[in-house]
Amino acid sequence: MTEVRVPTLGESVTEATVATWFKKPGDKVETDEMLCELETDKVTVEVPSPASGTLSEIVAQEGDTVGVDALLAQISEGASGGETAPRKAEDARAEGDGESAPEDSAGNGKTTGDSDTVAEGDTVNAGPEETKPRDPEDAPSAKKMMDEAGLSAGDVKGTGKDGRVMKGDVLKALSEGGTKQEAPKQAPRAPSRPEDADREERVKMTRLRQTIARRLKEAQNTAAMLTTYNEVDMGAIMDLRNEYKDLFQKKHGVKLGFMSFFVKACCHALKEVPDVNAEIDGTDVVYKNFVHMGVAVGTPTGLVVPVVRDADQKGFAEIEKEIGDLGVKARDGKLSMADMQGGTFTISNGGVYGSLMSSPILNPPQSGILGMHKIQERPMVVNGQIVARPMMYLALSYDHRIVDGKGAVTFLVRVKEALEDPRRLLMDL
Template sequence: MSTEIRVPTLGESVTEATVATWFKKPGDTVAVDEMLCELETDKVTVEVPAPAAGTLAEIVAKEGDTVGVDALLGNISEAGNAGPEEVKPKSSAQAETSEAPAASGGETMPIMVPTLGESVTEATVATWFKKEGESFAADEMLCELETDKVSVEVPAPAAGTMTKILAAEGSTVEAGGQLAEMTTGEGGAATAPKEDAPKAEATPAKSGGKDVEDAPSAKKAMAEAGLSADQVTGTGKDGRIMKDDVAKALSAAKSAPAPAAAAPRAPVSADDASREERVKMTRLRQTIARRLKESQNTAAMLTTYNEVDMTEVMALRNEYKDLFLKKHGVKLGFMSFFTKACIHALKEVPDVNAEIDGTDVVYKNFVHMGIAAGTPTGLVVPVIRDADQMSFAEIEKAIAEKGARARDGKLSMAEMQGGTFTISNGGVYGSLMSSPILNPPQSGILGMHKIQDRPMAIKGQVVIRPMMYLALSYDHRIVDGKGAVTFLVRVKEALEDPRRLLMDL
């Protein structure tokens, strides 16, 4: 039996790609979701995972060939895909439980870590939706993984029963690693080691004040290293200490600077300590913290301010919003105006759209606009590629679609990489004034703020106008003060007289 390897969906309006690299040769063994080849389109690189485990039997589209969507790339022979190389040695008790599905026609199949995205090599198991012994349908969500920036759901490769979970919640797994074992077909329910769970619950060990049992391997490692449970931060479910946590604690202890160099916590009374709650930072929050601090440590960051009278933009929006929605199927917001205004200004001040690479300045002759979006798990910055070539309607549709995917945690790593400039709208939360932090390696970020009626002097008369403060944070190593001020003035001019955008003035 063989499985076809076909070209996946390449993206809206993209119809063909070039086969860039094959990572496997005919005859090589492959696991489910293991990367087989890489395709290049006009704008993005697409990785093609293995649809099934087995052996790469044939490569139809060679490196350098141009292929269309759903074109045949190769074939996988599934014979022996549950062979000895994929089934770990079992104890006698486990061997007994794995014989039942064989009798009923079930087949043991690994559940693997899917592709996590470019440059992402590991993830944390956040939640298992299925327990050992539970059955599920093909493509039903089995668990959720958390990477530095996005959450990745792992679907069932086939219908069956969860036989054994190898990566518990809180554990770190590598790309291409194995998460669990399942048994295909309806006979797999007999393989679940149902008696294991009650044993774990019947003997909870209080460790470090927690009513949870730490991993046996972790307790052994702590005993050998002379560490107590309160010296190790548990990343497992409910704070359970895993073996990796002990290794990290030992590594941190060896590499940590002298205690005097660390910023100590303020003294906490016993009464206050009992009312505190300690929660481990998510991988996303840790990444946000690290990147923002790196930005401050690396760039010579400076912020300049201006204000814009939003009268004309608001009037134009109110006049055409109904017609715009009727024709394009998307609401006309302020973000498309700001995006267009920034693109206009970036053409005049290209330094703000450039980045530093060692001793070189890399000027971008395109605009990949990052739009900062707040989500329940933290701030992410989806990127609208080639925004300088898009219409108002295309920009609004892209912002709406990326924003919805960001809130649902569905953004891929590729969708958050490659930005050349960023817009952050703190005004939606009521911010009147702030200094945004650069999104490295970019050299500029525009902060939008709340629109507030203020008295303004217009032609000798005091009138009430809807005003917004703008803040441009920039890397002073590459952008001079004159360029930064010029950029903000051009944005202000374009927004106060939107006709300038049509005339490219």
């Protein structure tokens, strides 16, 4: 019998929700064939089969919340579709001397076919290799109550098996004043009119959407967020792009878009104003001598921010290729945790949806985010003449705790100058 367990989900991610099972008990499976899909706070994770055989049991059902290394299912290796683990165990005993091997302290000799009841926490199906101990999983009701009260597992003393936190433990901690400062709770929803109730549909938020909601609100509650605006004439970039886009695509195999210009312009400006590329850690300011550029991408399941690592060291073609690849992975739900970690600054392009002006919200713990918007022809005064120019509003939201107004304005002006005269990027001006 082979166990299917929750894989490592990535840095700071400790649990997931079972989204979809692609197989059902009794189905034959092959090694590396996808069994189920897990939804975490940030990405969707596919769980492959560790062995060939028959899916004999599904332990975690769709909608269940599971922790890292939790048991998802059992696979009977080499068994036919109707053969189960108890049947295999009986056959094994019949071929021997008819007696079960005595169970030692590690549980060796005991199979899943034994008549004894397997208690929670017992080690079963142990072979020559020693099974490593696993951290106890807290009761789901206890975890829910701790989340609502703002408690972590370290704030509650568990009295369950192996230190597992139970609902009663949380209630005891609450009665002893163990709650942290509670976040403001959402006001209760007003009841619907009777004639409207049947026309409403209630759908549970996905873990990704819950995380987006929580992080955006945390950014507003934590950072001293302020936004400064400017506008940029996109004419120079549009002319340059039209002149070289065919040659660029022929040589590099990728289209020349606007995003690479913005990434390079931001990297250029971050060198002059490093505070925008820094973050606060307690009473320290952590300056990043590199730029991992987050690029916000809208997907059917919500907003994700994959990261172009070391963007300041890459050329236009490398940036365009990487953004294109990350965009495809985001739409297909194939982003890994590594694709989304470590960003130091973010660019969000609301212009692709037609947004003319907005104030982007910070992506914690970053201290700055640039909002791009729709390109629209507007009357501008150029050399004393009113002419129509392709203009875009830019918005820089920043954490005023670390970035002063002068630094924020300087950053946005440098981005504007680099975009209106791309030659500055070549000459590092």
